[in-house]
Amino acid sequence: MRPITANHAVFFDVDDTLYDHLQPFREALEETLDTGQDFPYEPAYHRMRYYSDYLSAEAGGTPTHGQVLASMRTERFIRSLGEFDLALTAEQAEAVQAAYLNRQFDIRPFPGAFDLIGKLQELGVVVGVITNGPPDHQWRKIRALGVDRLIPAELVFISGAVDLTKPDVRLFELIAGKLGKTAEQCCYIGDSWRNDVVGAAGAGWRAIWFNHRGVRPEEDSHLPHTPVTNYGELARLLLDESK
Structure with missing residues (x-):
């Protein structure tokens, strides 16, 4: 270089x-889904980021408000955690997303x-x-x-x-x-x-x-x-x- x-x-x-960025993700899952110490947080986080980018691209770019943004945020948790044997309902995904957002401002x-x-x-x-x-x-x-x-x-x-x-x-x-x-x-x-x-x-x-x-x-x-x-x-x- x-x-x-x-x-x-x-x-x-x-x-x-x-x-x-893994810190708020892990804390949100522990709080809402009681995933415990042995859950593979890092691989699951990586898949969540993958689906976040994928769904964003499908929407033509990162949505900034409204139902498209809300749906993308919950769908990324449903798809990613489903790969780790956690079948989330829409309500559970919304709860995870809410907890995740709340923790994104306690960061270093x-x-x-x-x-x-x-x-x-x-x-x-x-x-x-x-x-x-x-x-x-x-x-x-x-x-x-x-x-x-x-x-x-x-x-x-x-x-x-x-x-x-x-x-x-x-x-x-x-x-x-x-x-x-x-x-x-x-x-x-x-x-x-x-x-x-x-x-x-x-x-x-x-x-x-x-x-x-x-x-x-x-x-x-x-x-x-x-x-x-x-x-x-x-x-x-x-x-x-x-x-």
């Missing part, structure tokens, strides 16, 4: 990239995440956020994490606010254009192969796959990208090479 310098822009995903950043953002900013790098979801919901998470104290609002791009949803390359092209950057000057870091790697690489950005869960690419595994598993690796990749 070529060095990151002051003329570059580095953007981060939010969910499961800046913080551990991954160790090293904010330190890396600060060091990139000290180098003169433009640092921002690109995330899918309804604006109010994503802003609540951004504020709960304290990201808003590090990154100005004009560098926070939420799909529901700009009417473009990852992995649509037009979203990345729009952001690069607003910043006056070429695609080669832009870097994106995210955990989702489908949304983050496919979207960023498709737009010609440098794609860093924050694959801390050790999953396999869903498709198009040939796409140019750099995998990392934690913020130590990511800092060495971005900062050591920028010296």
Whole structure:
């Protein structure tokens, strides 16, 4: 990977990239379904994220309100947990979703995440956020994490606010254009192969796959990208090479 310098822009995903998204998922299942210690939370979480992305794409992009959003949120739990012998009724899925939402604002950043953002900013790098979801919901998470104290609002791009949803390359092209950057000057870091790697690489950005869960690419595994598993690796990749 070529060095990151002051003329570059580095953007981060939010969910499961800046913080551990598995935590609220696990707590919601324990509360509503009494799943216990031995339930395979991480594989189930991965399938929930898969169906979330899949159903979002079916809807033409992440819905931001109304019945389409509500149906997508419950259907992802019905489909994903059904693969782990939990046959949920619609009412149970709604209860899991409600508990899941309630816990998404009691969150903490991954160790090293904010330190890396600060060091990139000290180098003169433009640092921002690109995330899918309804604006109010994503802003609540951004504020709960304290990201808003590090990154100005004009560098926070939420799909529901700009009417473009990852992995649509037009979203990345729009952001690069607003910043006056070429695609080669832009870097994106995210955990989702489908949304983050496919979207960023498709737009010609440098794609860093924050694959801390050790999953396999869903498709198009040939796409140019750099995998990392934690913020130590990511800092060495971005900062050591920028010296």
